[in-house]
Amino acid sequence: MNRDTGHILIILVGGAVIRIAGTDTYLRYVKHGLHVPLLAAGAVLVLLGAVSLWRDNPGNHRDRVDATVPEAPDGPDHDQAHSHSHSHSHGLRVAWLLLLPVFAIFLIAPPALGSYAAERATATRATPAAQPGDYPPLPAGDPVPIRLDEFEARAVWDGGRTLSGRQFRMLGFVTAKPGGGYYLTRIAIACCAADATSSRVLVTGAAGSYPNDTWVEVVGSYGGVDHSREAEVGPIAELRAGSVRQVPAPAEPYQT
């Protein structure tokens, strides 16, 4: 790989990063907190790549290189140093691989993790710091908006004590339950999509039927805990749906 190819690669990588961080696309892969670092890293790459492309091409740079090295020795030493600088990126064949994420971003634009990843995720959930009985009453509201993992924790770890007699509103996507029905599902990431964990709630009642990965908002009441797939996925909280409404996917697909 010659110098210019390397510089172009660096610009492409920086450009791809700015492209996804310039819109909400980056939220499919990483958390919101990485927004500014991504933009900064992209800017550094594009800038350095562009400056390098310009400086390393004859006609632009020769006078400037000399100007920055006022005491550089003249004669053979200088010539030799200069010829080395022209071949500095040889042996960097591995750098070609940087094209893979660039192409993936521009061509495939991988979607946010969905039902496939959720169904594969571990059957484990964090043992909450709170003990049974510690869960405070839910805020007022009818229906109460609630996170899936919160609903799940209160159902599984607290016996649904604080859930009874209330109406809830939950947002998630559809993951088919083997053997019929579906789970309302939400994925959470700690840092990037490689560390995804999922929460799921079994939707019963007026659940309707939707294809996998459809985003829906469900309003319903607590329906106990489903143990039918205990061995595979553990106990699962049940939401008895009163109404299900299809909604557009949120800008931030992962639970925050």
Place this chain on the structure above:
Amino acid sequence: MIPPTDTAAPAAAAPTTRRRGTGAGSTVGLAGLLIVILLGQPYLAGLFTSAALQTWSTVFVAVCVQALPFLVLGVLVSGAIAVFVPPAFFARALPGNPLAAVPVAGVAGALLPGCECGSVPVASGLMARGVAPAAALAFLLSAPAINPVVVVATAVAFPGHPEMVVARFVASLAAAVVVGWIWARVGRADWMASPRRPDVSGMGRIEAFRVTFSHDFLQAGGFLVVGGLAAATLNVLVPQRVLNSVAQHQWLAVGALALLAVLLAICSEADAFVAASLGQFSLTARLAFLVVGPMVDVKLISLQAGTFGRRFAVRFAPLTFVVAVAAAVLVGGWLL
């Protein structure tokens, strides 16, 4: 202005490898590739419609995107060390005896906030500046595990378990120092490929910094992608439910989570949250996950092989793995 900057790295190594693809060859290749890809885009995008492949591509891009800011930071710091910090600084800051320099460098790892991807180029830059390899390696191992960002993340992920934060700090630092000492005793210089650094002699500092950055970023970035490919593949392939069956066996559980840390290659700023979610495992097993992960994983092995050579990586990775697991078990038995 300054003497040739590459005093430690044998600058003469650079011209001995022959140049491949002289002239415009690779630029033409890149242009051709871009044209083919752009024209074939609908067909290529059509290949990625299966759920498994989409999940794979999402995880792959996520690993690369997540690591990139830290890699850029690491390469910037490494370039700055190589160009702006005089070698005499490290000679003064670190004890001359490598055995004494190792713990100092290990503790200094707390100063580099970030994750493991950034510490590989920084360690390489330190070696280029004359820091003893054993000390630079102790820094390489400790930095991603004991810096403030990771300590805070661990505390947040394990509320009610402050001993977990202490145990991670102690076990990681101990493992880094022990590996450094072992390397100081048995490590041989010829196991380590002399880093292929660009020859920047005769350039101004800014110019040398720019050239070093381009070179280091391209090299480390390429190997990061190799690691990302491996991590995404394992992430999609490893049947995570198998884990539940080994969780009950104490020793098996430690080994299983240590191995999982190697395969999943989760960033050290995030691994505490994953460890917290593995609730069916003992705290000691999860400590092994947290100590091994930032030191040995498929992404890091790839980066290290690329930076220091394969002969180095095949010795260093197993050594680190064993020491890290031992440190986790001992500290876990003591504190958890």
